[in-house]
Amino acid sequence: MRIDSWQIEAFGPLADWEETDLARHDLFIVLGANESGKSTLFEFLTSVLFGFSPARAQDHPYKPWSGKFPAGALEVVLADDRCAHIARRLTSRAEGRLSIDGIEDDLANRPVPWVGQLSRAVFKNVHALTQDEAFGLDQRAWQAVQDRVLGGSSYDFLRPSLEVVDDLESRRTQYWRPDRRGKPQDRQILDRIRELRGELAPAQGRRTRIEAINADLTTVEEQLHEQEGELHQTELALERDAVLAPLLRRVDRMRDLDRKATALVASDELSADVTADRLSLSVMCSDLADEIGKLESEVEVREQLRKLEDSDVRLIKHRERIERLDRTAARAEADDHRVQRMDASLQRIEGSLQELAERTLADGRLSEPARQLLVQISVVELRGRHREWNDRHRQAVDAASALAEAKRIRLQQESEMVESESDLRDLDERLRALRQAQLSIPTRPPASALLMPALTWILAAGTFAGLIAVVVGLVLGGALGIALTVVGVVLGLVLGLMLALYRLAGRRSSAAAVPLALTGQLQSLGIEAGADLDAEIERARTARDNALRQEGLKALHERAKRDETDAGGLAADLKAAAGEARSSFLSLVAALPLAPIHRETPDDTLVRNLESMHRVIDDGRKLQKDRDGVQQHLKDWRADVETLRVELAVELSIDPFDAVSITRRQLETALKAQQEAHSAAAEIPEIQTTLVATRDQLVVSGVRLEEIDAALAALDPDAGDPARGLELLERARELRAESVRARTELDRDSADWHERVADAERLIETGEVIGLSDEERVTIRRQRETTQSQSQDLADERGSLRTEREALTEIPGPAHIAGEIAASEDELAFVRREHDQLAMVQQVIRLAEQRYREQYQSPLLNSAGVYLERFTAGRYDLLTVDDADPSDVQLQVRRSGDEFPEPVAPPLSRGTIQQVYFALRLAMVEQVEGEEPLPLFLDEMFVNWDPDRTASGLKALAHMTEDRQVLLFTADPAWAERASTEVGAHIVRTPDLAS
Amino acid sequence: MRIIHAADIHLDTPYARRSDAMRHRLQAAGREALIRLVDLAIGEEADALLIVGDLFDNEWLTIATERVLGDEMRRATSAGITVVYVTGNHDPGRANYRAMNINWPEQGFHLVNSRQPVEIPIERSGATVGFVVGAGHQTPQETLNLAESYPTAPRSAPAVAMLHTQVTTSSDASNHEPYAPSSLADFGGKGYAYWALGHVHKRHVVLGDPLAIYPGNIQGRDFGETGAKGALVVDLASGALPEARFVPLAGVRWEILPVGDLAKARSIADIHSAARTAFEDLVTSDGDLLADQQWILRVSMSGPCPLVDTLRRDEERNDLAEYLRDALGVLDLEVRDDGLHRLLELDEHRGQQHVLGVALDLVESARTDADSLRQLEPAALANGDAYPEGRKRQDYLQGLLKGIDVAVAESLLREERE
DSSP states (O other): OEEEEEEEEEETTEEEEEEOOOTTOSEEEEEOOTTSSHHHHHHHHHHHHHOOSSSOGGGOTTOOTTSSOOEEEEEEEOTTSOEEEEEEEESSSEEEEEEETTEEEEOTTOOOGGGTTOOHHHHHHHSEEETHHHHTOOHHHHHHHHHHHHTTOOSTTBOOHHHHHHHHHHHHHHHOOSSSOSOOHHHHHHHHHHHHHHHHHHHHHHHHHHHHHHHHHHHHHHHHHHHHHHHHHHHHHHHIIIIIHHHHHHHHHHHHHHHHHHHHOSOOOSOSOHHHHHHHHHHHHHHHHHHHHHHHHHHHHHHHHTOOOHHHHHHHHTHHHHHHHHHHHHHHHHHHHHHHHHHHHHHHHHHHHHHHHHHHBSSSOOOHHHHHHHHHSOHHHHHHHHHHHHHHHHHHHHHHHHHHHHHHHHHHHHHHOOOOSSOHHHHHHHHHHHHHHHHHSOOOOOGGGGHHHHHHHHHHHHHHHHHHHHHHHHHHOHHHHHHHHHHHHHHHHHHHHHHHHHHHHHHHHHHTOOOGGGHHHHHHTTOOTTOOHHHHHHHHHHHHHHHHHHHHHHHHHHHHHHHHHHHHHHHHHHHHHHHHHHHHHHHHTTTSOBOHHHHHSOOHHHHHHHHHHHHHHHHHHHHHHHHHHHHHHHHHHHHHHHHHHHHHTOOOOSSHHHHHHHHHHHHHHHHHHHHHHHHHHHHHHHHHHHHHHHHHHHHHHHHHHHHHHHHHHHHOTTTOOHHHHHHHHHHHHHHHHHHHHHHHHHHHHOTTHHHHHHHHHHHHHTTOOOSOOHHHHHHHHHHHHHHHHHHHHHHHHHHHHHHHHHHHHHSOOHHHHHHHHHHHHHHHHHHHHHHHHHHHHHHHHHHHHHHHIIIIIHHHHHHHHHHHHHHTTTSEEEEEEEOSSTTSOEEEEEETTOSSOEESSTTSOHHHHHHHHHHHHHHHHHHHOOSSOOOEEEESTTTTSOHHHHHHHHHHHHHHTTTSOEEEEESOHHHHHHHHHHHOOEEEEOHHHHO | OEEEEEOOOOBTOOOTTSOHHHHHHHHHHHHHHHHHHHHHHHHTTOSEEEEESOSBSSSOOOHHHHHHHHHHHHHHHHTTOEEEEEOOSSSOOOTTOGGGGSOOOSSSEEEEOSSSOEEEEEEETTEEEEEEEEOOOSSTTOOSOGGGGOOOOOSSSOEEEEEEOEETTSTTGGGSOOOSEEOGGGTTTSOOSEEEEESOOSOEEEEETTEEEEOOOSSOOSTTSOSOOEEEEEEOOTTSOOEEEEEEOOSEEEEEEEEOOOTTOOSHHHHHHHHHHHHHHHHHHOSOOOTTOEEEEEEEEEEEOTTHHHHTSHHHHHHHHHHHHHHHTOSEEEEEEEEEEOOOOHHHHTTOSSHHHHHHHHHHHHHHOHHHHHHTOOSSOTTTTTSOTTHHHHHHHHHHTTTHHHHHHHHHBOOOOO
């Protein structure tokens, strides 16, 4: 198979790299700097041929830096010249397509078919050679390499077989050894089992002893039980003597007391303290009688309180009215004061009216009709009409003023107007002619134009004079010279000025000449020759201006006349309007007897007075109305008081307010009396109920007293005397009380004395003796002490047996030891099995190593010998092995012409050893691949070899290319060029160098 | 007649190599299972409760167990249930055996501790509903075939034979001592409707007609006794085949939890997840669980795992066991490496021209070819004496082949550096 082209879309750092037309090159060099992607290219080619590993994009070590999915394609030419196109892509799953002869096949992630059984790992190991593999080979490293290469572990992913076997041996012997060396786990476990078994017998002995202890304990328990029984009997007898006998005696005494009491009084149904009862009943009857008397008097008192006086009845009857009058008294008094204030106000109002009437009305008096009229006048209307009149009047006055002004202006203008002698047109013509004539006269320069020449003359003269003065001054020198200089300058300036003036006058004079051509024209205008034209022009201008002014005055005059006419009309209209407004206003007050002056000139004062009078009258009426209302309320209240006085039929104060107050107090007194009567009436039933109950109680107590006396008398059957009966009763009760005390003591001393007494009586019935004699007591006590001592001894013995049994139980028993033994035996079986399995692994590897050598080593060496001969240019021609010692197989090489080979080891040179190594590697390539020879990848091969060796190496490569395509990776451009030159290698540059 | 058939209760098993706390818990679990057994008998209204040997594990008896035994047996007999207990090799009927001194109920309880079979009628409401015939071990190592001495069964009512025996042809027989050996032929021809057996701890049917069953023990004691443990409810009617129904009684379940899917495990969390998944699958698929079931698990890890180097260290496995125990909420847990190995692609190397390829081929051949297998036999086997030449040796070697391809590959392949 030969690579023809590759298209790397994205793979690690490589992206969009395409190379074509490579199949025709047997040997091409991939030139690129370190880390430029040469190894990546190899991985890419491997992935295309064998599929992606791992087959997941996120796990792949060559994830594209661009973030895309790894993808690319390869075109190859197979040995039978067929072209194949292989495309791969790794997304969420690996995709692959193979196209041969137009037939497409889905590869998925499978290797291409022509790699056969060759695995990716083997391909990468065998078809990729690096300089590093052999560059640093020293004796030890070469030995390791030799072992690997000669053995079946000639791949970097496999450990040397011997090394593995040694490791397994080391591990295996930790588990078990057939000899007695060391202390493998097996022996340790056996020792432990032996110890445990040795402990079994003692454990059995302990178990037996535990059983014996159990039997002894049973016996001791039984003896103790028997002892306890005996002890119980002695204790029982003593207890009977100590407890039961005295108990029986006490019970007998108690029963005797009861019998005696019954003999005296058979049945005691009376209370415990009869005497006290009799006394208390007597006292009670007496108290009840007294109580009854008190209750009866209370009833009588309350009957009296229930009655009320007639006067109080009447007051109570009129309670509501009295209270109402009392509530309204304060208000009535206030109303009274208010009426007085109102009357005063009315008087003041009347006074104001009168004053206003004097100022406003004709007779100075406000009659009732006039009052009525004033009230009827609408103040708003009055004010409005007066305002109207005022406005009209003012306008008329203003119009009259305007008329007068217009007239004045007219008159003034008329006074200013003067009849003009000439027409304005004529004057304009004259003036124009005069100017024209002036223009004809040579131009006289203006005064300003003469200024510069004047100054020039002044300066020139001054300068001349100054120079002379300076010269003289210099000649003379000193102060005199300076003085002369100054005088000279001044004289010069004066002289210049005079000359300038002279020149000016001359110019002006010469400018005043009038040409003869214009003299006639001027004469037509009435100007004689030689007249001052300028003056004439001035006169003409003035005349024209006057004429113009007059014209203006005429226009003004006309307009003033029109204005005066207009103002006259307006004034007349306004005057008429003012008159009408006045009449309208006066019509409102026509009926009033106004003073003449007001009628003639009704001004603001009139209006204000009328308004005031209207308002005052109106206020007065309202006040009167209020006053009348209050007065009526007061009057009604007083009438009500008077009515009350009559109905109560009592003498009251004349002042109604005092009368109401007194009556109020009397009413309160009557109400109090009424309340007391009600309370008394309410208490009477209750008191009467109490009275009845008390009477009943008195009856009951009396009956009870009689019963007690009868019962006591019955106790004395002879005399029937209650006193005697009482004595007998008391005596019987004393006896019973004593019996009760005896019972109480028994209960306190022995709660179960009833049962004990019953038991004792049963025992007595059966013939048992409860009490003991003194001798018997002593004997039994001694017997008890003996029994207690024996029991204590037995208890001690029981305690020690239990202690011993607990101690023995703490130690693991036979079952526990048997369990330990069983567990250890399980562990032993596990350890031995582990050993056996490791031993089998060892055996498998040894056998595999041997089989490998038998099957593959010889062809490998032959093929390697051929390569070696090529590499060494025939200096060495044979590779073989010395396997006399299977544990130390040595590779040997034969120099051409020698009879015997020598070990591949020093003193052979390192370079020769390297050549042997590469020869072996190349032989392996042939050995592992199938029918389709795959490309070989060499990384920096021969770069560090000396020139001769390099040359021979390159020649060997050239031979290899007869069978397969070879790719050389290097970062050395010089070496690449050399290879290209010597063996015709094609150079392919990695993208960074190409760009 | 309805009977409850239980055996091999092994009370007060010493549980060697367990901590004190765990030992106490497991011994209590045995007593609790016994209490559930009596609850079952009462709840099922059984006529008889048959305990077929090895009620005790050894001569050592705790006070707690002695008290529970007495109370429970009295509870059963008070409920009208006849209790028949025959002795086994762990609790033989020696006179000075402490178990013989227990205060058993006076009425309704039968202890059979002699080799001579004893016939016990089972009554209900004054009528005989069946018979139970049983014989017991007198010594710890009975060698007699006690089944041979069983009489012909009574015919008036269904009869059950009780025997603590090693049926030599039963499964799991190799794991038990051949005490009181018997054979299937001993069970037929005597007219017993049902043979209630004891001694083998794995529940299984030995014979279909007459029905002979080992019920297994009622509480597992180690990882050799995994799965549901309990007793059988057996209904017998004249003229009909007995019907036996299993009822779980063990509060503590021993189980081996295979966890093999660890190829992508990168952390303890991944292992926990795999173990939890396996445990949940186990729990959900098992229909014989008690409401308050407790577990003792052995997490058996095998297969490729990136953490293999870590997990091969004892202290790491112990730490992992402690973590998983708390995470899964089980009573106890151990972690075993039962074949963990590195991530390997064995198929890539098969048939290749290197020593590993050749080795894998050799192993493959040995699986099917005896000669190839013989070539792989090591020069010295630690278990050589246990497996002498012949079939046994071959079987043993064949057993060693399991996983050996992985072991060979692991040994020869260099570790990949990431």
